[in-house]
Amino acid sequence: MDNKTIIFATGNMGKMREIRQILDGLPYDILSMKEAGLETDVDETGETFEENAILKARAIADKAKKKGIYCDAIVMADDSGFEVDHLGGRPGIYSARFMGTDTPYSIKNQKILEEMEGVPEEERTARFVAAIACVFPDGSCKVVRDTFEGLVAHEAKGIYGFGYDPIMYVPEKGCNSGELLPEEKNKISHRGKALMKVKELLENL
Numbered sequence: 001m002d003n004k005t006i007i008f009a010t011g012n013m014g015k016m017r018e019i020r021q022i023l024d025g026l027p028y029d030i031l032s033m034k035e036a037g038l039e040t041d042v043d044e045t046g047e048t049f050e051e052n053a054i055l056k057a058r059a060i061a062d063k064a065k066k067k068g069i070y071c072d073a074i075v076m077a078d079d080s081g082f083e084v085d086h087l088g089g090r091p092g093i094y095s096a097r098f099m100g101t102d103t104p105y106s107i108k109n110q111k112i113l114e115e116m117e118g119v120p121e122e123e124r125t126a127r128f129v130a131a132i133a134c135v136f137p138d139g140s141c142k143v144v145r146d147t148f149e150g151l152v153a154h155e156a157k158g159i160y161g162f163g164y165d166p167i168m169y170v171p172e173k174g175c176n177s178g179e180l181l182p183e184e185k186n187k188i189s190h191r192g193k194a195l196m197k198v199k200e201l202l203e204n205l
Contacts, residue, residue, distance in 0.1 A: 005029050007036045007070055009060040009077035014162040015191070022186050022195040026202055028074075036070055038063050044079070049093060049131035050143050052079035057133040057141065072137045076198070080130040080191060082164040084152055086123050087115060095164065109156050109167045116152045124151040126168060128177075130190040132198055142201060146193035150177065161185060 006028045008019055016032050023030060033039050042059045046052035056077035064070045081095030091098035091112075099108050116124060128148040135141045148168075156166035158178020166178035170188075173180060177189070186192035 005031060005036075005070055005073040007031050007033060007038060007060060007064070007073050007075045009033050009042075009056045009075065011039065012162070015078075018182070018186060018189075018191055019195060021182065022192055023199055026199060028202070033060055036064070036073075038067070038070070044093070046079070046093070049079040049081065049129055050133070050145060052093060053077050053131045053133035053143060054135075054141060057135040061135045061139075074137070074202075075135045076132055078130055078132045078191065078194070080128065082126065082128055082168070084112065084116070084126045086119050086125075086152075087112070092129075105163050105166075106156070109164060112152065112164075113155065113167060119152075121151065124169075126150055126152045128164070128168065128190040130194040132191075132194045134198060134201065144194050144197040144201070146190050146197065148177070148188060148190035148193070 004027055008030060010016060010032060011034050020030055038060050040059055040063050042056045044052045044055065046055055057075050061075040064073065081092050083089045083092050099111060127150065131143055131145040133141055133143045150168045150170045153167050153169040153176050157176040158166045160180060160182060161178050166176055168177045170177055177185060
């Protein structure tokens with residue numbers, strides 16, 4: 001039944017793996033927008049992570065209603081990014097578009113490392129931010145947000161995660177985010193903590 005479906009507005013399979021791991025145990029089928037047949041391009045014109053998450057979730061929910069499918073589903077979207085304090089918060093909400101959407105993250109990461117070369121440890125503070133918007137069948141919307149604090153590393157390390165994970169050093173773990181096993185990272189990551197808030201929200205419906 002559609003009323004036990006969550007559609008997540010992403011085509012990123014790495015992100016979908018994390019989402020399914022963290023929301024495991026909820027009585028919902030969790031589909032990507034591609035799996036639901038609701039792929040669409042959304043102009044991320046918001047000025048905050050929250051605004052962009054809401055734009056994406058509402059766009060998918062509207063498309064579902066127009067197509068007459070998944071009308072009772074909960075539609076979710078996240079907007080997330082990497083903020084580097086020394087770089088004025090860049091790349092921030094433009095993290096996915098930084099240096100172009102088709103540019104490999106290995107090149108994006110290298111560019112940030114080069115910009116941070118010689119910057120002392122105390123000025124290397126950075127964080128991942130995630131905002132998740134949940135649009136319910138009645139049109140109401142709730143948004144949660146969380147962060148994952150760390151430092152810009154001196155070199156890229158790790159084979160886990162995706163995006164900017166290889167270049168964020170996590171002091172409490174003594175390694176880069178890209179070196180953390182998924183189960184370990186999900187407990188402390190921005191998206192992991194935000195998804196736990198979503199899980200609690202759904203459990204209390």
